[in-house]
Amino acid sequence: MNVSTKPERTRLSAENWEVAALQLIAEQGVGALAVEALARQLGVTKGSFYWHFRTREALLNAALERWEQYGEREVINEIEQITDPRKRLPELFRRVAHELQPHRVYAALLKALDHPQVVPVMARVSQRRMEFLTTAYREAGLAPPQALNRARLTYAAYVGFLQLNFTLGLPRINHEEFEAYVEHMIATLIPA
Amino acid sequence: MNVSTKPERTRLSAENWEVAALQLIAEQGVGALAVEALARQLGVTKGSFYWHFRTREALLNAALERWEQYGEREVINEIEQITDPRKRLPELFRRVAHELQPHRVYAALLKALDHPQVVPVMARVSQRRMEFLTTAYREAGLAPPQALNRARLTYAAYVGFLQLNFTLGLPRINHEEFEAYVEHMIATLIPA
DNA sequence: CGCAACCCATACTCACCCGTATGGTCACCC
DNA sequence: GGGTGACCATACGGGTGAGTATGGGTTGCG
Numbered sequence: 001m002n003v004s005t006k007p008e009r010t011r012l013s014a015e016n017w018e019v020a021a022l023q024l025i026a027e028q029g030v031g032a033l034a035v036e037a038l039a040r041q042l043g044v045t046k047g048s049f050y051w052h053f054r055t056r057e058a059l060l061n062a063a064l065e066r067w068e069q070y071g072e073r074e075v076i077n078e079i080e081q082i083t084d085p086r087k088r089l090p091e092l093f094r095r096v097a098h099e100l101q102p103h104r105v106y107a108a109l110l111k112a113l114d115h116p117q118v119v120p121v122m123a124r125v126s127q128r129r130m131e132f133l134t135t136a137y138r139e140a141g142l143a144p145p146q147a148l149n150r151a152r153l154t155y156a157a158y159v160g161f162l163q164l165n166f167t168l169g170l171p172r173i174n175h176e177e178f179e180a181y182v183e184h185m186i187a188t189l190i191p192a
Numbered sequence: 193m194n195v196s197t198k199p200e201r202t203r204l205s206a207e208n209w210e211v212a213a214l215q216l217i218a219e220q221g222v223g224a225l226a227v228e229a230l231a232r233q234l235g236v237t238k239g240s241f242y243w244h245f246r247t248r249e250a251l252l253n254a255a256l257e258r259w260e261q262y263g264e265r266e267v268i269n270e271i272e273q274i275t276d277p278r279k280r281l282p283e284l285f286r287r288v289a290h291e292l293q294p295h296r297v298y299a300a301l302l303k304a305l306d307h308p309q310v311v312p313v314m315a316r317v318s319q320r321r322m323e324f325l326t327t328a329y330r331e332a333g334l335a336p337p338q339a340l341n342r343a344r345l346t347y348a349a350y351v352g353f354l355q356l357n358f359t360l361g362l363p364r365i366n367h368e369e370f371e372a373y374v375e376h377m378i379a380t381l382i383p384a
Numbered sequence: 385c386g387c388a389a390c391c392c393a394t395a396c397t398c399a400c401c402c403g404t405a406t407g408g409t410c411a412c413c414c
Numbered sequence: 415g416g417g418t419g420a421c422c423a424t425a426c427g428g429g430t431g432a433g434t435a436t437g438g439g440t441t442g443c444g
Contacts, residue, residue, distance in 0.1 A: 011410090035403090045422070113359035146376065152365075157352055163352070168315060184342070188380070203392085237393055238392095238433085240391065242434080243390080248432065
């Protein structure tokens with residue numbers, strides 16, 4: 001029997017470092033992404049790290065790119081397969097609401113918008129999602145200006161919810177209550 | 193004529209440090225709150241700082257407390273004077289929308305929810321605002337559960353908007369467009 | 385005037401973390 | 415079975431920023 005989470009004596013690849021970095025970002029934020037700390041967590045030393053990456057920045061960029069790439073095919077591609085436009089938005093809401101785990105990185109990145117490296121990534125991701133929401137609302141029957149504003153409102157509500165529940169603890173909404181909240185969002189934001 | 197913003201050769205008080213800290217937080221975030229940097233900005237050295245405060249943490253706490261105290265009588269007390277409950281929410285929306293400046297600190301603090309010192313402060317502030325919103329929605333005619341969820345939605349939209357516009361730059365919404373967005377929020381979130 | 389209390393400068397120490405240099409140890413393959 | 419390259423440890427240099435020690439200057443006040 002091995003000691004817990006330590007004795008994986010296999011060699012590491014750049015990918016290992018990247019996913020470890022993303023996990024650390026999700027748990028402790030971008031600011032906590034330190035080379036030596038990550039190395040300790042992986043059971044190696046900096047010597048390993050600087051073989052795979054030229055610098056700390058390089059790791060951050062690689063991790064961000066990996067996350068962005070994954071997010072590409074995460075939700076949007078799945079939702080786009082729903083043919084009936086009127087079913088799309090409620091389904092999107094419910095699906096996003098029940099996959100809170102992949103949003104941890106996004107929430108952490110929101111808190112790191114002072115780092116110049118994350119701004120372009122977040123700008124691209126948010127922009128794509130906004131456009132997706134906007135067209136979805138248009139297809140649901142809203143006029144273009146209304147659709148854009150409703151998309152803004154919806155996305156802001158999503159972002160704000162992440163902040164208020166992941167990072168801030170607030171009265172820690174429970175499960176049934178959360179379901180009711182999601183349905184309330186659907187009823188309020190999606191045109192009948 | 194004196195050189196710009198430098199030659200205030202008056203002695204400093206703890207209060208001076210606190211407001212300077214808040215300004216720096218609003219502009220560059222909690223992470224940028226460094227003792228020596230602040231001292232340079234105030235035209236003194238660390239020697240001064242460590243006379244007024246025992247540690248950097250102490251300054252942060254003092255600054256946060258000052259901000260929380262001020263926020264107490266900031267908006268809520270003004271709005272509560274509006275007698276007609278149905279006029280209250282639209283007025284609140286419009287007023288908050290046009291005073292984006294005082295929200296800079298709040299936006300900066302949202303990005304610092306990993307620091308254990310800011311969490312309780314933000315929890316209290318957000319909790320108070322949420323309760324205010326909830327009763328406002330009840331007085332506007334919503335049933336208690338609906339009112340609570342609508343308050344959650346509204347406040348999340350507010351928080352998210354701060355994130356997406358202050359820190360992230362997104363297509364930088366302009367003035368008329370912003371007005372239209374606010375009216376859209378009012379029409380969507382406030383019951384007729 | 386003179387003495388405190390108050391405010392600040394200078395000069396450190398200490399801890400952390402990035403990046404570099406260099407040598408060691410496996411795996412794999414001809 | 416020896417050599418080459420991938421992977422990692424160790425040790426070091428350098429920068430930054432928090433906190434301490436201590437002495438000097440200024441202000442209020444008796």
